[in-house]
Amino acid sequence: MAEVSLKGVKKSFGRVEIIKGVDIHINDGEFVVFVGPSGCGKSTLLRMIAGLEDITEGTLEIGGRVVNQLQPKQRGVAMVFQNYAIFPHMTVRENIAFGLTIAGASRQEKQQKVAEAARILQMEHLLDRRPSQLSGGQRQRVAIGRAITRKPAVFLFDEPLSNLDAALRMDMRMEIGRLRRQLGTTMIYVTHDQVEAMTLADRIVVLKDGQVMQIGAPMELYHEPANRFVAGFLGAPSMNFLNVDVLELDGEVAMVGNQSLEPIRVATRRRPFRKDGKAILGVRPQYLRPVHSGKGLLHGIVAHAERLGSETVVDLTLRDERELIAAFNEDKVFEPGVALELTFDTALAHLFPDEGELQTH
Amino acid sequence: MASKLTLSNRAGWTFALPGFALIFTFIVLPFFFAIGLSLTNQRLLSPNPTQFVGLENYQQLLGLAVVTLEPERNDAGEMIRNAAGEIQYPRLRAITRSDDYPQYRGMREWFHWQSGENVMIVIASDVVFMKALVNTFLFVLVVAPVQGSLALMLALLINHKVKGINLFRTIYFMPVVVSIVVVSLLWRFIYDGQNGLLNSILQALTFGLFQPVDWLGSPSTALPAVMAMSIWQAVGFHMVIWLAGLQTISPTLYEAAAIEGASRWQTFRYVTWPGLRNTAVLVLVVITMQGFALFAQIDVMTNGGPLDSTQTLVFQAVERGYGKQDISGGSTISVILFAIVLAISLIQRWLTRER
Numbered sequence: 089m090a091e092v093s094l095k096g097v098k099k100s101f102g103r104v105e106i107i108k109g110v111d112i113h114i115n116d117g118e119f120v121v122f123v124g125p126s127g128c129g130k131s132t133l134l135r136m137i138a139g140l141e142d143i144t145e146g147t148l149e150i151g152g153r154v155v156n157q158l159q160p161k162q163r164g165v166a167m168v169f170q171n172y173a174i175f176p177h178m179t180v181r182e183n184i185a186f187g188l189t190i191a192g193a194s195r196q197e198k199q200q201k202v203a204e205a206a207r208i209l210q211m212e213h214l215l216d217r218r219p220s221q222l223s224g225g226q227r228q229r230v231a232i233g234r235a236i237t238r239k240p241a242v243f244l245f246d247e248p249l250s251n252l253d254a255a256l257r258m259d260m261r262m263e264i265g266r267l268r269r270q271l272g273t274t275m276i277y278v279t280h281d282q283v284e285a286m287t288l289a290d291r292i293v294v295l296k297d298g299q300v301m302q303i304g305a306p307m308e309l310y311h312e313p314a315n316r317f318v319a320g321f322l323g324a325p326s327m328n329f330l331n332v333d334v335l336e337l338d339g340e341v342a343m344v345g346n347q348s349l350e351p352i353r354v355a356t357r358r359r360p361f362r363k364d365g366k367a368i369l370g371v372r373p374q375y376l377r378p379v380h381s382g383k384g385l386l387h388g389i390v391a392h393a394e395r396l397g398s399e400t401v402v403d404l405t406l407r408d409e410r411e412l413i414a415a416f417n418e419d420k421v422f423e424p425g426v427a428l429e430l431t432f433d434t435a436l437a438h439l440f441p442d443e444g445e446l447q448t449h
Numbered sequence: 450m451a452s453k454l455t456l457s458n459r460a461g462w463t464f465a466l467p468g469f470a471l472i473f474t475f476i477v478l479p480f481f482f483a484i485g486l487s488l489t490n491q492r493l494l495s496p497n498p499t500q501f502v503g504l505e506n507y508q509q510l511l512g513l514a515v516v517t518l519e520p521e522r523n524d525a526g527e528m529i530r531n532a533a534g535e536i537q538y539p540r541l542r543a544i545t546r547s548d549d550y551p552q553y554r555g556m557r558e559w560f561h562w563q564s565g566e567n568v569m570i571v572i573a574s575d576v577v578f579m580k581a582l583v584n585t586f587l588f589v590l591v592v593a594p595v596q597g598s599l600a601l602m603l604a605l606l607i608n609h610k611v612k613g614i615n616l617f618r619t620i621y622f623m624p625v626v627v628s629i630v631v632v633s634l635l636w637r638f639i640y641d642g643q644n645g646l647l648n649s650i651l652q653a654l655t656f657g658l659f660q661p662v663d664w665l666g667s668p669s670t671a672l673p674a675v676m677a678m679s680i681w682q683a684v685g686f687h688m689v690i691w692l693a694g695l696q697t698i699s700p701t702l703y704e705a706a707a708i709e710g711a712s713r714w715q716t717f718r719y720v721t722w723p724g725l726r727n728t729a730v731l732v733l734v735v736i737t738m739q740g741f742a743l744f745a746q747i748d749v750m751t752n753g754g755p756l757d758s759t760q761t762l763v764f765q766a767v768e769r770g771y772g773k774q775d776i777s778g779g780s781t782i783s784v785i786l787f788a789i790v791l792a793i794s795l796i797q798r799w800l801t802r803e804r
């Protein structure tokens with residue numbers, strides 16, 4: 089059990105700076121997920137916490153102790169890797185007991201702890217198998233078993249479910265959630281999959297290009313994204329962004345509109361805007377509803393529709409030739425070429441400053 | 450399984466044909482020739498017609514027996530001793546040339562030992578072959594483990610991403626690409642009994658106390674000298690094989706071991722060595738094969754001497770087949786060597802099988 093604290097942490101490989109100053113404080117027993125697009129430095133950050141990469145700058149504390157210079161084993165962490173990293177020549181039992189074997193534990197202790205881990209992970213019947221006789225999900229459970237036998241202060245997971253197929257991923261996700269409630273240990277979990285992030289995390293850290301974009305509870309990030317990147321990263325299909333003109337500015341509220349959007353009032357949330365300037369309006373596809381003609385805020389033509397049974401995802405072309413995605417939570421037929429008007433609750437829309445016309449999501 | 454690729458691939462078979470023809474002409478055919486010739490009395494050049502002799506050649510090579518010589522006694526039954534008090538025995542010749550023992554005819558002493566008051570003598574129909582057999586086994590038994598482990602140590606040392614590591618890799622590998630004949634010639638100078646490099650170095654290190662040794666000229670040092678040089682020459686080759694094996698081990702396994710707190714030795718024991726299992730079998734088999742084929746070093750450095758102390762099976766096969774024009778004898782040695790190597794490979798495979 090321990091807190092983990094990163095202060096001004098940086099990492100360079102040669103001359104390339106990969107982690108550009110990260111400050112995160114993780115409370116004891118908290119489940120924190122690092123999420124971000126591939127290559128943003130999530131793994132690197134996690135490996136720095138594990139002690140597999142050294143820290144170029146800044147301090148890392150685990151349990152109140154600066155561990156920058158400590159070896160992985162002295163940090164009291166356990167890690168689960170994407171490609172399992174279990175030893176192919178050892179049985180499941182030997183793999184789970186590996187940390188104990190290394191520490192020179194007695195046979196009795198090993199037996200007892202392996203049995204406990206096997207019970208928690210429901211794999212008592214697999215103990216004498218070799219990794220080659222296991223499925224991907226079972227292998228990953230062995231790796232988790234190896235991690236929990238040592239009772240580490242912090243668990244680190246690096247995309248543990250990425251090599252599994254979709255159905256198994258969901259099972260294992262729930263299993264990790266259950267494990268987390270059972271053990272109550274601090275856990276740091278890296279993933280590029282926002283569903284894992286949203287469902288597992290107490291708090292999510294969104295990373296981009298080695299920098300923290302936002303830290304917060306999943307719903308906080310979903311409903312109140314601090315910037316356009318976070319808004320676009322969380323939620324599927326991802327948020328629509330419309331280039332709009334600021335028509336009026338009135339304290340906390342801006343009136344915006346464009347060719348295909350009727351003027352609406354949106355909260356500025358203290359972000360800087362200029363009257364007659366440009367802005368970006370974010371609307372989640374799920375918040376859009378079709379309405380009878382004449383009452384819609386947005387006007388477009390159906391380009392393509394996907395029926396998923398519980399949901400219908402419609403791809404529209406707006407009057408200004410831009411694309412818009414709408415997701416309706418009912419099964420309905422939309423023929424391509426048909427004109428469609430949409431409305432939404434303007435309180436659920438977000439307005440972001442336009443950082444240059446060139447930048448597109 | 451017969452696949453489409455192997456059955457109806459005319460172009461493929463055409464391309465493979467020259468290779469197959471060469472292998473057939475120079476490996477498969479001679480192999481069966483050797484077996485056939487070993488059952489005849491064929492000589493390289495001979496006016497006499499070839500005769501089928503069955504297993505006589507094998508008997509001639511492998512014939513072994515133990516004879517017991519009892520002390521000579523006088524009429525009273527007491528042992529006769531000479532002036533120095535040593536017990537007197539009958540001459541071995543009295544047995545091997547006697548008509549009473551036709552089965553020992555022509556055999557000579559290989560080695561003997563004292564057993565109580567008797568002397569036990571192992572006699573062989575072909576003592577030189579027996580020495581060659583023992584030397585070859587000795588060579589393999591020493592070279593295989595020493596060369597294999599030395600190569601592994603070098604591979605572990607240079608399996609790091611450090612600047613200039615390729616220089617070391619090149620240096621260690623260099624002896625492999627030089628012809629073994631050239632290397633042998635050079636080492637003849639190094640081992641020279643008068644002012645060879647080895648003697649000079651040892652003398653310099655001991656401030657002249659070291660007495661020069663004729664490394665290749667004395668029966669006790671000749672074979673070890675050849676072993677040392679052979680180990681040095683091919684260690685780089687096996688280092689490269691180990692290195693290839695090391696690089697197949699996933700780096701995450703090492704990271705997992707590091708996080709679990711494994712020491713360097715534990716990492717080697719639990720991660721590296723198990724991961725090198727197949728490589729180890731390969732290295733062991735290759736060194737064993739090369740060891741049994743020991744020839745060039747002997748041919749260049751010692752010619753089997755001194756006193757047959759560096760005779761080897763292949764050297765004997767060549768010496769007999771071409772030196773003495775006894776093609777059937779040489780073939781017989783080749784077939785025996787084949788049987789030994791086959792047996793050892795099978796045993797090695799069985800011992801190192803996947804369990």
Ligand SMILES: Nc1ncnc2c1ncn2[C@@H]1O[C@H](COP(=O)(O)OP(=O)(O)O)[C@@H](O)[C@H]1O
Pocket residue numbers: 101106124125126127128129130131132133
């Ligand atoms: N050992 C390394 N040497 C050089 N560059 C590296 C190294 N490890 C990672 N990187 C670079 O750091 C960036 C972040 O990598 P990583 O942390 O693995 O990303 P991800 O968020 O996908 O896990 C990538 O651009 C990668 O190329």
Ligand SMILES: [Mg+2]
Pocket residue numbers: 130131132247
């Ligand atoms: Mg990664």
